[in-house]
Amino acid sequence: MSECKREWMEQVRRYREQHLVSAEAKSRVMPPPIPYFGDEILEMAATALLQGENLLLTGGKATGKNILAENLAWMFGRPVYNISFHVNTDSSSLIGTDTFSDNQVKLRRGPVSQCAMYGGFGILDEINMAKNEAVSVLHAVLDHRRILDIPGYEKVPLAEETRFIGTMNYGYAGTRELNEALVSRFLVIDMPEPEEDTLAQVFLHLFPKIRTSALKQVIGLFLDLQAKASHGEITTRTLDLRGLIGALRTVELGLSPKKAVAMGVTNKTFDLFEKEIVEDVVRTRIPDDWGREDVFE
Incomplete structure (x- = not known):
């Protein structure tokens, strides 16, 4: 210190x-x-x-x-x-x-x-x-x-x-x-935009049992959406850290990560074109076949 x-x-x-x-x-x-x-x-x-x-x-x-x-x-x-x-x-x-x-x-x-x-x-x-x-x-x-x-x-x-x-x-x-x-x-x-290290501290504090590989992808998903929002490709509707945290909480109870992220992130926008862009970003980070065991120990 x-x-x-x-x-x-x-x-x-x-x-x-x-x-x-x-x-x-x-x-x-x-x-x-x-x-x-x-x-x-x-x-x-x-x-x-x-x-x-x-x-x-x-x-x-x-x-x-x-x-x-x-x-x-x-x-x-x-x-x-x-x-x-x-x-x-x-x-x-x-x-x-x-x-x-x-x-x-x-x-x-x-x-x-x-x-x-x-x-x-x-x-x-x-x-x-x-x-x-x-x-x-x-x-x-x-x-x-x-x-x-x-x-x-x-x-x-x-x-x-x-x-x-x-x-x-x-x-x-x-x-x-x-x-x-x-x-x-x-x-x-x-206030500065959250960076990778800060996001890792937040998620590890809330979800100490999250797998390292899943943590990397969740952080990557947020940063990807942040980059697209800063470049004007999407609005900030889906740039929702609270939503992502809420999604992970539902995954802890057994909901599939794909469905959880849809509720917490993707469905926050009601524009079909923007939703397609967000879905493409999510697909690169959260595989469709992931289950709870892929995210938490």
């Missing part, structure tokens, strides 16, 4: 010890489904968060943006509040809404309010789908004032530990360019 890595990891450890989580939010401190493999990116992200900065993770599909965000929250020992943006996300869904309880009107706090109160890590998923009303809330909590103004109730200062981590993909339907004022409130990390 390098001296630099030891240093920032020690700082994160001390941070966890010095910033305890309240009992109300402890249930939101959860381990991520898989670790994030990428020391350089982890170092960049952790040092930014240690200095109180918010992060914006950008990049293509399957670059591990949400996995990194969840790993960072777990490393820092902070509760997680996931906020997925879509066309119906407005200020009330972020801040909170009025509700009637005990014969009086009370505020039912939204995820941003709870994140501010309990010093959580708010994961702003697909932030470039946020409409103006939601963006105005983000401007308030992300700038140097760190205050959330809840109309009709109070001004809530953000807890010292509160951080926000935005994620965004390029070119998805419904997305748009982030305005300069919003981007200026983040430090930005452009």
Whole structure:
């Protein structure tokens, strides 16, 4: 382990010890489904968060943006509040809404309010789908004032530990360019595309009994699709690491690899011409006669 890595990891450890989580939010401190493999990116992200900065993770599909965000929250020992943006996300869904309880009107706090109160890590998923009303809330909590103004109730200062981590993909339907004022409130990390070594670590972590020969072909399949997508031969619909992982899980239960990959990868596109290209790629990597015993020990 390098001296630099030891240093920032020690700082994160001390941070966890010095910033305890309240009992109300402890249930939101959860381990991520898989670790994030990428020391350089982890170092960049952790040092930014240690200095109180918010992060914006950008990049293509399957670059591990949400996995990194969840790993960072777990490393820092902070509760997680996931906020997925879509066309119906407005200020009330972020801040909170009025509700009637005990014969009086009370505020039912939204995820941003709870994140501010309990010093959580708010994961702003697909932030470039946020409409103006939601963006105005983000401007308030992300700038140097760190205050959330809840109309009709109070001004809530953000807890010292509160951080926000935005994620965004390029070119998805419904997305748009982030305005300069919003981007200026983040430090930005452009996530690299997964390489062979990283994919091997991910698959071996999830499937320790996978055969070496099968692992090579599964990684090769993903990289082949990644290359075709980058060259514009296919869309990114079938470049689905989650789908490939799901396919391998069904193979563990005895489903044929051919059928599993069809469900997890090939059938993600509904264009017949693109599907033919993907099927040709799959055929070169996953033989039709493979069974479970060809993939797992």
